[in-house]
Amino acid sequence: MLSRRVTRMLALLLTLCLTLAAVSAQSRKNGKATVAAEDLRNWLSYLASDELEGRATFSEGLGLAAAYLANQLRSWGVKPGGDSGSYFQRVRVLGVKSANHSTLTLEVNGNTRTFKDGEGINFPRNVGGKRSFSVEQIEFIGYGLNAPVANHNDYADKDVKGKAVVYLGGNGPKGLGTQFRRALGGRGRYATDQQQALASIGPIGPTGFGGRPGGAGGGQGSRGVDQGDFTTVQRLDHPLSPMVTASDEFFEFLFSGSDVKYAELKEKASKQEPLPSFTLKGVKLSFNLNAEYQIVRTQLTRNVVGVIEGTDPKLKDTYVTFGAHYDHVGYSEGEIVQGANGPQRQGTVGRVKAGALEDRIWNGADDDGSGTATLLGVAKAFATASNGPKPKRSLMFIWFAGEERGLWGSRYYVDYPSVPLDKIVANLNMDMVGRNRDDKAEEENTVYLVGSDRISTELHNLTVDANARLGHPLRLDFEMNDPTDLEQVYYRSDHYSYAAKGIPIVFFTTGLHPDYHANTDSIEKINYEKMARVGQLVYETGRRVANLDHAPARDNRGPRVGKGSNGKIVE
Numbered sequence: 368m369l370s371r372r373v374t375r376m377l378a379l380l381l382t383l384c385l386t387l388a389a390v391s392a393q394s395r396k397n398g399k400a401t402v403a404a405e406d407l408r409n410w411l412s413y414l415a416s417d418e419l420e421g422r423a424t425f426s427e428g429l430g431l432a433a434a435y436l437a438n439q440l441r442s443w444g445v446k447p448g449g450d451s452g453s454y455f456q457r458v459r460v461l462g463v464k465s466a467n468h469s470t471l472t473l474e475v476n477g478n479t480r481t482f483k484d485g486e487g488i489n490f491p492r493n494v495g496g497k498r499s500f501s502v503e504q505i506e507f508i509g510y511g512l513n514a515p516v517a518n519h520n521d522y523a524d525k526d527v528k529g530k531a532v533v534y535l536g537g538n539g540p541k542g543l544g545t546q547f548r549r550a551l552g553g554r555g556r557y558a559t560d561q562q563q564a565l566a567s568i569g570p571i572g573p574t575g576f577g578g579r580p581g582g583a584g585g586g587q588g589s590r591g592v593d594q595g596d597f598t599t600v601q602r603l604d605h606p607l608s609p610m611v612t613a614s615d616e617f618f619e620f621l622f623s624g625s626d627v628k629y630a631e632l633k634e635k636a637s638k639q640e641p642l643p644s645f646t647l648k649g650v651k652l653s654f655n656l657n658a659e660y661q662i663v664r665t666q667l668t669r670n671v672v673g674v675i676e677g678t679d680p681k682l683k684d685t686y687v688t689f690g691a692h693y694d695h696v697g698y699s700e701g702e703i704v705q706g707a708n709g710p711q712r713q714g715t716v717g718r719v720k721a722g723a724l725e726d727r728i729w730n731g732a733d734d735d736g737s738g739t740a741t742l743l744g745v746a747k748a749f750a751t752a753s754n755g756p757k758p759k760r761s762l763m764f765i766w767f768a769g770e771e772r773g774l775w776g777s778r779y780y781v782d783y784p785s786v787p788l789d790k791i792v793a794n795l796n797m798d799m800v801g802r803n804r805d806d807k808a809e810e811e812n813t814v815y816l817v818g819s820d821r822i823s824t825e826l827h828n829l830t831v832d833a834n835a836r837l838g839h840p841l842r843l844d845f846e847m848n849d850p851t852d853l854e855q856v857y858y859r860s861d862h863y864s865y866a867a868k869g870i871p872i873v874f875f876t877t878g879l880h881p882d883y884h885a886n887t888d889s890i891e892k893i894n895y896e897k898m899a900r901v902g903q904l905v906y907e908t909g910r911r912v913a914n915l916d917h918a919p920a921r922d923n924r925g926p927r928v929g930k931g932s933n934g935k936i937v938e
Contacts, residue, residue, distance in 0.1 A: 400748035402741065402902035404895040410439070411740040411801075414693070415732035415890050421716070422731060423697025424668050424769045432693050432739075433671050436766055439743055440673040443750035448672035448763055448785055455669040458768055458779045462595035462664030463603070465492040471611065472653040476624040487617045489571060492596040494656040495607030501653040502565050504530040507622075507632075509642035510539050511554040511569065513851050517543055520851075521644060522562060531566045531652050532558040533621070536636035543639075546853055553855055555610035560858075560867075561850050561925075564608075566654060570636075571612040593663045600769070600779035603660050624649050668694075670776045671766040672785060675749050677913065679759035686786055687913045688763045689745055689905065690777065690796040690861050691738030692770030695731025696884065717884040732890045734883060737801030739766060741902040748906050758913035760792065767861045770798075777861035781868050792918035793826055794872045795909055796862035800901040801893040804878025811894075813842045814901050815876050817857050820848070820928050820936055823871035826912070826919040827928070828935045830873050833907040841904060847876070849929030854879070857926075871919050873908065875901055 413419070413435060420428035437454035440447075449455040469490045472481045482488040509521040511534025519540055539551050550557075555567040613621075615633070622629040625647060635642055671693065677683030701713025703724060712719055717729050730736070746764045763786070769775025781788060803810035819827040834840050847856040857863060862872040877897065882888040912919060927936060 400752035400906070402744035402748050402899045402906060404899040406747065407740045407744055407898050407902070408893075408895045410743050411732060411736050411890055411893060411895075414739055415730040415736040417728050417730070419730075421697040421729040422693065422695045423716070424694050424772050424775070425666060426697055428697070429668065429694055429768065433669050433766075433768075436671045436693065436739070436743065437673075440671075440746065440764070443747055445673040445675055445746055445750050445764070448674035448765075449670070454671055454673060456672050456780065456783075456785060458600060458668045458670055458776055460598060460600050460666040460668065460769065460772075460775055461662050462593065462598055462666075463493070464593070464661040464663050465596045466659040466661075467492065467494065468657040468659070469494050469609075470655045470657075472655070473617070473620060474651040474653070475620060476649040478623075480620055482613075482617055488611055488613045490609065490611050490656070490658075491607075492658075493599060493603070493607065494609060494658050496604040497657050498606055499653070499655045500565070501651060502531040503651045505533060505647040505650050505652060506530050507533045507625075507643075507645055507647055508558075509644045510534055510536045510636070511558060511567070512539055512547075512550060513557065514543070514547055514550055514853075515851050516853065517547060519543070521642075525644065527558065528563040530564055531568065532562070532564040533568045533647070534558075535570055535618075535632055535642065536639065537570055538639060540641065541639035549855055550851075550853055553858070556858070557850075559608040559610060566609045566611070566652070569610075569612050570618075571614050595661075595663045598773070600775045600782070602782045605782070607656075609654055609656060621647065621650065668768040668775070670768055670780060673746060673764045675746075675758070675762040675764075677759050677761040678757045682759045682916075683761050685790045685792055685918065686761045686763045687758075687909050688765060688791055688794045688865070689742055689909060690765045690767060690794060691742040691798060692735045692768070692776065692861055693739040693766040694768050694771055694776075695734060695736070696729045696771055698728040715886075717886065720882070720885045720887040723885075723887050726886045729884070729886050730889050732888050732893055733799050733801045733880070734888055735770070735798045736890075737799060737893060737898055738797035741797055741800055741898050741905070742766065744899065744902045745906045745909070748902075749909075756914075758910060760913040762909065762913060763791075770861055774861055774864055777864035781864045781870075788868055788870065791865070791870055792915075793823070793912050794862055794865040794870055795875070795905050796860060796865075796872060797875045797901065797905060798860040799876050799878070799883075801895070801898045802877055802880050802882075803894070803897075804880060806880050810878070811897070813844050813877065814904065815844050815847045815856075815878055817845075817848045817874040817876065818862060818866055818926075819845075819873040820924070821857075821872075821926050822866060822869065822923055823919040823921050824924060824936050824938065825922075826871045826873060829911050829915075829919065830904075830908045831935045833911055834904055837900075837903060837907065839900065841900060843933075845928040845932040846930040847878070848926055848932075850926045851929075869921065869923075871921060875905060877901065
């Protein structure tokens with residue numbers, strides 16, 4: 368005879384089996400599948416192991432990771448989406464010499480002067496394709512900073528779309544803390560990308576922050592190979608909005624017809640005093656962007672690409688893309704030496720946490736091992752769902768290389784896509800989805816959504832709906848979508864490469880924490896259940912987009928949800 372205890376245990380097991388069967392049946396009925404936490408644990412245990420040596424771009428470890436990802440896709444019948452019928456898209460990273468002949472002609476009340484690159488004005492080494500254009504609407508915008516946290520917004524009640532923006536003050540206004548340094552450095556990009564200005568002009572100097580990010584180069588590379596003046600993966604003939612820096616000589620002439628002269632503005636800026644904002648009247652700027660480029664160095668890495676074909680004859684040649692970057696920063700080649708303040712490791716590739724000096728490998732379990740593994744989970748869920756209707760659109764899964772070096776893999780992909788860009792209806796990107804922001808327990812149920820509303824209100828609302836329909840919805844936080852976000856997260860992962868081409872995106876992240884880019888970002892700190900839930904949200908969002916009878920509408924209304932926002936946008 369069975370004991371009561373055993374009988375109860377059998378009853379519990381029977382109930383559990385029936386529950387799982389019911390869930391499975393419901394999933395089959397709805398054509399859904401599940402992203403499994405145990406799968407994520409298994410995959411990430413390899414991807415973030417010491418064997419892969421931190422997955423640095425151009426490293427053997429990244430090659431091992433690429434092969435591992437391809438093998439998983441092959442095992443589920445996901446089709447290759449890379450070059451020549453493979454799972455790999457070769458990414459060419461170019462070192463480029465620039466002979467920059469660009470000029471800026473300045474006309475003030477009928478008086479004209481032309482400033483050449485390096486003579487009163489500095490253009491970025493990469494000015495994009497050759498072109499000329501003029502701007503007659505020029506706004507002096509003070510410090511050019513929008514920082515509500517510091518109670519400072521130079522753009523309040525200003526519309527600079529289609530105009531040129533001028534700003535001063537390398538250190539910003541008085542009282543601005545060091546945490547705003549990234550925002551100061553991004554003022555030119557903020558003007559052109561967020562405020563849709565045609566061009567920006569700021570001050571020259573170590574804190575002037577001129578130029579375009581992600582393209583620095585110069586000097587000699589390994590084995591004497593010249594790295595060139597800048598590094599890029601993108602086409603050199605595409606137009607770029609000029610973000611230039613200028614000298615006192617330029618600004619003196621620019622403000623010569625103004626009621627407020629440059630000397631007065633410069634003095635106020637040096638003292639970090641409030642600056643006025645006004646339109647520069649009687650001024651015309653004529654840009655002649657003209658550079659000759661010579662490729663002097665080529666390095667090769669790979670994106671990993673898999674495709675699941677859609678079932679609808681009319682929609683299957685359109686795509687929902689899912690992304691994550693699979694590279695990290697590698698390992699330290701240097702040894703531990705005695706420094707002035709005690710032992711230290713030489714040649715570090717990131718932060719070394721206290722008590723972890725012996726660990727020379729930056730495993731990147733959360734950044735972005737978590738996104739890499741979760742993307743595998745989403746791909747498997749779509750590929751192995753055995754019952755129910757398959758998505759109407761095709762699905763493309765891309766693991767990008769070189770994100771840590773400047774969004775290389777995604778920037779390359781959108782310039783050299785494997786399918787026409789106009790066939791891509793949305794991009795869902797994951798980066799760091801395996802922890803709680805700042806390791807706070809109250810963040811256990813939170814995921815941050817960035818960019819969801821900027822290009823397509825419909826995609827934003829669809830994502831919110833997808834979350835609401837989950838059995839255990841996540842708390843959606845839009846703080847990092849605020850255009851004044853100090854960390855400028857919107858620009859810092861691979862979704863931005865798509866957004867810059869006008870493709871609707873949603874970026875999913877659980878936020879930064881004390882192990883970000885430290886040698887202690889390791890697998891024992893990962894919350895696999897939370898990863899799986901984020902993956903399920905990405906799956907459900909993607910499934911809805913893939914089954915829409917139209918592409919998510921692109922209304923391009925910009926960021927509207929931010930800190931304190933909640934839920935759908937009411938039209």
